[in-house]
Amino acid sequence: MATPTEVAEAPGMPQLDLSTFPNQIFWLVVTLVVIYFVLSKIALPLIGGALADRAQTITDDLATAEELKQKAVEAEAAYEKALADARSEAQKIAADMKAEVQAQMDVEMAKADAEISAKSAEAAKALSAIKDSAMDSVKKVATDTAQEIVKAMGGSATKKDVGAIVANRMKG
Amino acid sequence: MAESKDGGLVFKPMDQFKVDSLFGDGPIGMFTITNVTLWMALAVIAIVLVMVVGARGRNIVPSRSQSIAEMIYGFVHNMVRDVAGKDALPYFPYIMTLFLFILFANFLGLIPGSFTTTSHIAVTAVMAVAVFLTVTIVGFVKNGTAFLSLFWVSSAPLALRPILAVIEVISYFVRPVSHSIRLAGNVMAGHAVIKVFAAFAAGGIIAVPAILGITAMYGLEVLVSAIQAYVFTILTCVYLKDALHPHH
Numbered sequence: 001m002a003t004p005t006e007v008a009e010a011p012g013m014p015q016l017d018l019s020t021f022p023n024q025i026f027w028l029v030v031t032l033v034v035i036y037f038v039l040s041k042i043a044l045p046l047i048g049g050a051l052a053d054r055a056q057t058i059t060d061d062l063a064t065a066e067e068l069k070q071k072a073v074e075a076e077a078a079y080e081k082a083l084a085d086a087r088s089e090a091q092k093i094a095a096d097m098k099a100e101v102q103a104q105m106d107v108e109m110a111k112a113d114a115e116i117s118a119k120s121a122e123a124a125k126a127l128s129a130i131k132d133s134a135m136d137s138v139k140k141v142a143t144d145t146a147q148e149i150v151k152a153m154g155g156s157a158t159k160k161d162v163g164a165i166v167a168n169r170m171k172g
Numbered sequence: 173m174a175e176s177k178d179g180g181l182v183f184k185p186m187d188q189f190k191v192d193s194l195f196g197d198g199p200i201g202m203f204t205i206t207n208v209t210l211w212m213a214l215a216v217i218a219i220v221l222v223m224v225v226g227a228r229g230r231n232i233v234p235s236r237s238q239s240i241a242e243m244i245y246g247f248v249h250n251m252v253r254d255v256a257g258k259d260a261l262p263y264f265p266y267i268m269t270l271f272l273f274i275l276f277a278n279f280l281g282l283i284p285g286s287f288t289t290t291s292h293i294a295v296t297a298v299m300a301v302a303v304f305l306t307v308t309i310v311g312f313v314k315n316g317t318a319f320l321s322l323f324w325v326s327s328a329p330l331a332l333r334p335i336l337a338v339i340e341v342i343s344y345f346v347r348p349v350s351h352s353i354r355l356a357g358n359v360m361a362g363h364a365v366i367k368v369f370a371a372f373a374a375g376g377i378i379a380v381p382a383i384l385g386i387t388a389m390y391g392l393e394v395l396v397s398a399i400q401a402y403v404f405t406i407l408t409c410v411y412l413k414d415a416l417h418p419h420h
Contacts, residue, residue: 013186015293015360020191022202024294031212032299035219035273040265043223047245050230050238057232 135170142166185367189291189360207287208295215276215289223272244272248405255409259416266306267412270299271405278359278397282390290400291360293352300352303408311415322418351407358400362393 014020143163150157194205223244226237234242248271252264274290281288289295311319323340325333366389372382 013360014189014191015291015356017191020200020206020208021294023191023200023204023206024208024289024292025298026202027206027209027212028289028295028298031216032269032273034216036265036269038216038220038224039268039272043220043227043241044245044265044268046224046230047227047241050227050234051242051245053230054232054234 139163139166139170142170185364185371188287188363188367191292208289208292211277211280211287211289214280215273218276218280219272251406252409252412255406256413257416260409260412263306263310263412267405267408270303270408271401274299274355274404275398275401278401279394281359281363282393282397288359288363291356291363293356296352296356296404297348299404300348303351303411304348307408307411307415310412311418314416315418319415319418322414326419347407347411351404355400355404358396362389362396365389366393 143159143166146162146166147157147159150162191200192207193200194207194210198204200206222237223241227241229235229238231238245268248268249261249264252260252267256263277288277290277295280286281290311322323337323344325336325340328336366386369382369385369389373379373386
């Protein structure tokens with residue numbers, strides 16, 4: 001407080017009291033210099049560094065994300081390719097298998113066909129043999145019967161003649 | 173403090189701006205520890221708390237106090253870059269010093285009973301003159317005599333140029349005056365008005381509107397504190413831009 005002995009202060013603004021100016025200016029300069037050094041040596045590098053670190057981290061993370069995305073795309077392509085490969089492989093195996101089975105089947109069929117035709121030829125042969133022997137028997141019976149009938153009716157015929165006639169009739 | 177002994181109202185709205193010695197009653201010399209010293213020291217401590225202690229974590233995900241420091245940093249950094257250009261960034265610590273000092277001195281001055289260092293023309297004038305000298309020296313060092321083209325408006329008609337040059341020179345030298353008085357005047361006026369309201373709040377029915385008035389003025393003063401710090405800083409940036417790029 002102003003001492004009473006001082007000349008009555010100009011009523012009004014202490015701002016215009018020049019006697020306090022050196023004091024204010026001195027302490028202001030000290031203050032500003034201290035603040036300047038605290039800021040430029042400690043605070044600003046600290047905060048600026050933190051901001052730069054953060055920007056760097058974000059950039060790095062974005063790059064990593066981009067890289068991982070690329071990898072995922074590649075992995076997907078590889079998977080698709082593997083799938084397509086497996087599919088075509090499966091198709092190939094199925095086709096091969098089918099062809100093999102077909103070939104085997106063809107062979108078996110041919111074998112079976114040959115067997116069947118052999119058997120049927122054999123059967124036909126047997127049949128014709130039986131037919132021939134049956135015809136012979138019929139001929140013989142007919143000849144005998146005809147000869148007996150001719151004999152019974154008082155005629156006579158040689159076995160040979162009758163046989164020729166029978167053979168002739170049977171042909172017709 | 174507003175009631176006099178004889179019961180009447182005495183307005184002493186300017187008492188809050190008195191510079192007093194903290195220890196003893198002697199005359200105030202240059203190195204006397206005064207309330208100026210105290211409140212400037214408190215501003216320094218507050219700045220250290222916010223900008224150093226608060227920002228110390230240096231986390232990738234900032235803590236709350238770190239966010240405050242980073243926001244102030246980003247705010248001033250962007251202001252310097254956008255207004256004064258990229259080549260003004262070396263002056264960023266200097267501008268940051270002014271901004272933080274004014275901001276914290278203004279806000280500390282809003283504490284009831286405190287002393288507002290930025291309400292004194294001596295303080296703001298020193299800062300304004302410092303800015304003026306810095307800008308002028310930087311202008312001449314960076315541009316040589318080409319800095320004088322700041323006063324020679326080459327886009328104006330030739331006949332007008334000498335007249336404009338006189339106006340430009342005057343306005344250039346008026347800068348530190350307006351720069352300093354704007355800040356001190358705003359802060360002082362607001363605090364004085366609050367004190368006048370406070371005198372009325374001493375008693376009687378008038379106390380109710382007076383207290384409402386104090387509240388309203390206080391809110392306004394919070395705004396003014398930040399805005400004046402911003403204005404002082406952005407004007408510094410504008411002057412710096414003139415010094416670095418003097419061509420119109």
